[in-house]
Amino acid sequence: MSHVRISDALRALVFEPDPAVELHEVLDRYYAPDYTHRSDGKTLNRDEFTQMVAGIRGQVTEGTVTVLDELTDGDTYAERHAFRITLKNGTTQTREIAIFGTFAEDGRFRHLSETGFDVEPARTV
Numbered sequence: 001m002s003h004v005r006i007s008d009a010l011r012a013l014v015f016e017p018d019p020a021v022e023l024h025e026v027l028d029r030y031y032a033p034d035y036t037h038r039s040d041g042k043t044l045n046r047d048e049f050t051q052m053v054a055g056i057r058g059q060v061t062e063g064t065v066t067v068l069d070e071l072t073d074g075d076t077y078a079e080r081h082a083f084r085i086t087l088k089n090g091t092t093q094t095r096e097i098a099i100f101g102t103f104a105e106d107g108r109f110r111h112l113s114e115t116g117f118d119v120e121p122a123r124t125v
Helices: 006-015 023-030 046-059
Strands: 031-039 042-044 060-073 076-087 092-103 109-118
Touching (some): 006 023, 006 060, 031 046, 042 046, 046 060
Parallel strands (some): 031 109
Antiparallel strands (some): 092 109
16 A cells, blocks of 8 residues: 655645645645544644634645655554745745654545654854
């Protein structure tokens, strides 16, 4: 069985969404019905996660994700990536994120826990 990847989910949900595909269809492709998401100590159920994604999707005009490390072992998933986004107000944000989680039997994410930090842009000396 193949498993989904968080980088693919980020591209499809936020960075490169297909306007012809509804948000719930994209979520169903990557996340199990009983999905939970934990970010910096707060756990969201699938409905709360959907609302969060919709809010983010409405603010991001473009973004990229670079996978730094990724590992799957049975139903266990770990991944570290960096992303850069541009928001509608013109600001940009670059963050590094570490994710740990599990897959459902069908290969979609059942649970993900993430934490991250802002990455300062490189400065010229």
